Amino acid sequence: MKIHVVESVLKANDAVAAAIRRTLQQAGLLALNLMSGPGSGKTTLLEKTIPLLGPRHPCGVLVGDLQTTRDAERLGDLAVHTTQINTGTGCHLSATQVAEALAGLDLQSLAFLFIENVGNMVCPAAFDLGEHRKVVLLSVPEGDDKVAKYYTLFQQADVILLTKVDLLGVLDFRVDRVREDLARLNTRAPLIPLSAKTGEGIDEWLAWLHAQRAAIVAG
Amino acid sequence: MKIHVVESVLKANDAVAAAIRRTLQQAGLLALNLMSGPGSGKTTLLEKTIPLLGPRHPCGVLVGDLQTTRDAERLGDLAVHTTQINTGTGCHLSATQVAEALAGLDLQSLAFLFIENVGNMVCPAAFDLGEHRKVVLLSVPEGDDKVAKYYTLFQQADVILLTKVDLLGVLDFRVDRVREDLARLNTRAPLIPLSAKTGEGIDEWLAWLHAQRAAIVAG
Numbered sequence: 221m222k223i224h225v226v227e228s229v230l231k232a233n234d235a236v237a238a239a240i241r242r243t244l245q246q247a248g249l250l251a252l253n254l255m256s257g258p259g260s261g262k263t264t265l266l267e268k269t270i271p272l273l274g275p276r277h278p279c280g281v282l283v284g285d286l287q288t289t290r291d292a293e294r295l296g297d298l299a300v301h302t303t304q305i306n307t308g309t310g311c312h313l314s315a316t317q318v319a320e321a322l323a324g325l326d327l328q329s330l331a332f333l334f335i336e337n338v339g340n341m342v343c344p345a346a347f348d349l350g351e352h353r354k355v356v357l358l359s360v361p362e363g364d365d366k367v368a369k370y371y372t373l374f375q376q377a378d379v380i381l382l383t384k385v386d387l388l389g390v391l392d393f394r395v396d397r398v399r400e401d402l403a404r405l406n407t408r409a410p411l412i413p414l415s416a417k418t419g420e421g422i423d424e425w426l427a428w429l430h431a432q433r434a435a436i437v438a439g
Numbered sequence: 440m441k442i443h444v445v446e447s448v449l450k451a452n453d454a455v456a457a458a459i460r461r462t463l464q465q466a467g468l469l470a471l472n473l474m475s476g477p478g479s480g481k482t483t484l485l486e487k488t489i490p491l492l493g494p495r496h497p498c499g500v501l502v503g504d505l506q507t508t509r510d511a512e513r514l515g516d517l518a519v520h521t522t523q524i525n526t527g528t529g530c531h532l533s534a535t536q537v538a539e540a541l542a543g544l545d546l547q548s549l550a551f552l553f554i555e556n557v558g559n560m561v562c563p564a565a566f567d568l569g570e571h572r573k574v575v576l577l578s579v580p581e582g583d584d585k586v587a588k589y590y591t592l593f594q595q596a597d598v599i600l601l602t603k604v605d606l607l608g609v610l611d612f613r614v615d616r617v618r619e620d621l622a623r624l625n626t627r628a629p630l631i632p633l634s635a636k637t638g639e640g641i642d643e644w645l646a647w648l649h650a651q652r653a654a655i656v657a658g
Contacts (some may be wrong), residue, residue: 258476258560258589259480259581286561288587309591311530311561339588341477342505342530343560361580361603362478366509369558372475384580390609 238349242324244371247327249280250433251335253349255373256357257366258339258426261383261416265425266334267355268416274425276296277331282321282374284313284338291336299334312343315350331433332382341370352436353378356409360384364393367401374402378407379428386415452566455534459541459569463474466546468499469652470554474569474592476585477558479637482510484576484644485553487635489517491645496550501540503532503557510540510555520544524527534569550652560589564591573598573653575628579603583613586620589655593621596628598647 241357253292254262263283263376264357270279278300283291292304303321305313314434318335325335335351337344356377358366361384374380384397412428414421463470473481482502489498497519502510503526512525522540524532537554552575554570556563575596577585580603586593591601601617614632621630629645633640 249617257478257558259578259584286586287590290584290588309561311559312603320488339476340530340559340561342557343583344561346528359580361578362476365507365509366477371506375497377583380594387606387609390606394514436509 226373228360229434230346233315236319237348237350240319241352243322244327244333244350244352245436245439247330247435249327249333250353250429250436251333251349252352252353252429253335253344253351254336254355254357255341255344256339256359257362258342260293260339260357260359260362262336262339262357263294264416265381265383265414266336267278267298267424268296268424269334269405269429270295273421278329280327280330280333281312281336283336284317286310300330303385307338309336311338311340312347313337313349314347318349330431341366341373345370345373345376353432355379356382357381357383358398360391361385361392364395364397367398368407371405375405376439377407378432380406380411381394381425382411382413384415384417385413385420386417399411411418440475442640449565452534455538456567456569459534459538460571462541462595463546463569464655464658465569466549467656468546468549469572469647469655470552470570470646471572472554472563473555473574473575474560474563475558475578476560476581477613479558479578479581481555481558481576482513483635484600484602484635485514485555487641488516488553488644488648491641492551492648497548499526499544499549499552500555501532501552502555503536503539505529505557507646517606519549522585526557526581530559531566532556532559532568533566537568550606551648560585560592564589564592564595565599572651574598574600576602577617579606579610579612583607583616586624590624594624597627598628598638598644599625599630600644601630601632603634603636604639605636 280301499520
């Protein structure tokens with residue numbers, strides 16, 4: 221009974237996600253679903269990324285959190301459009317929430333749409349939001365053992381950003397251990413070591429973004 | 440329909456949790472449910488805590504993760520008993536999983552039972568495991584904005600451990616911002632700044648543990 225209902229919730233979500241994907245395809249933008257644990261640096265990454273993409277690549281942002289508008293306030297001046305979605309007790313964004321947020325948006329004017337999911341390494345992995353690409357962040361302070369533990373998330377990633385690498389000298393973290401786990405789970409997604417503080421990896425991340433957008437727009 | 444099923448799942452969980460609580464009460468131990476985001480230092484805290492509690496206070500540990508037995512391996516030599524619970528895709532421990540793990544345990548021989556939940560700041564907050572006390576960890580690298588965002592978790596805490604405070608000098612983190620949010624959400628639980636690396640706060644945490652156990656055993 222429980223499983224049956226969960227399945228039907230997922231099916232209903234996937235149907236809405238498919239409709240979102242069709243809408244986004246026509247708009248000619250790249251939509252990214254950013255997923256990670258709490259405090260791995262999703263908002264900080266966007267604060268850094270959006271100005272570097274520049275006015276020729278206008279960005280829209282949807283930000284999910286249980287409560288507060290703190291992330292939307294941080295991004296409000298940078299993005300062309302920012303919507304905070306408060307989930308209350310919800311542990312992930314759903315396609316329906318994204319569809320409602322997109323309804324009011326001029327998608328044709330955007331080059332990138334960043335969807336910052338609720339900070340959670342488990343539940344967001346189960347819900348397609350109609351995005352083109354899934355971006356998964358793992359921060360150095362979270363530890364090098366997380367890929368295998370939260371395998372459902374890392375399996376789906378189109379790119380994995382290892383954030384806060386400026387802390388590699390301070391913390392006991394073995395990047396090779398992450399690479400070993402990824403070699404078993406996901407050999408498709410590149411791993412980009414990155415620091416919003418020092419700027420390391422930002423160029424590689426921007427190049428990845430532009431390449432993905434070119435592929436979608438050509439598509 | 441969906442909400443109805445979720446409610447009945449929670450009710451069924453609460454019934455099992457109540458049975459666990461009765462069993463634990465008779466055993467004369469203190470049971471703690473440790474909750475936090477991924478990589479905030481739950482296992483590291485237990486690695487530090489269990490030896491300091493010493494052989495006069497034998498500890499049992501249940502560890503929840505989607506996959507891997509890494510945490511149980513780290514704690515196996517320290518605790519009298521360690522059980523790894525793999526949830527597969529499950530985003531939290533349930534009372535039924537705890538009840539099954541406890542079935543094989545000699546509870547009378549334990550002074551403390553630590554239940555390390557799945558690393559997730561959302562879902563574990565909704566599931567009573569029959570524990571006596573809820574311990575919530577927030578690590579400095581996760582950021583000072585997390586209490587208000589993940590309010591359901593922090594509202595329920597009996598104690599809040601601010602971990603990795605050795606990184607306060609390196610990272611931009613305002614403890615007063617955490618205290619302000621807690622003043623609105625939870626004035627009952629003490630906030631203990633703590634570092635497993637330097638040992639700061641460990642004495643206060645041990646004193647809290649012993650005081651809670653004394654209160655439970657005195658009944």
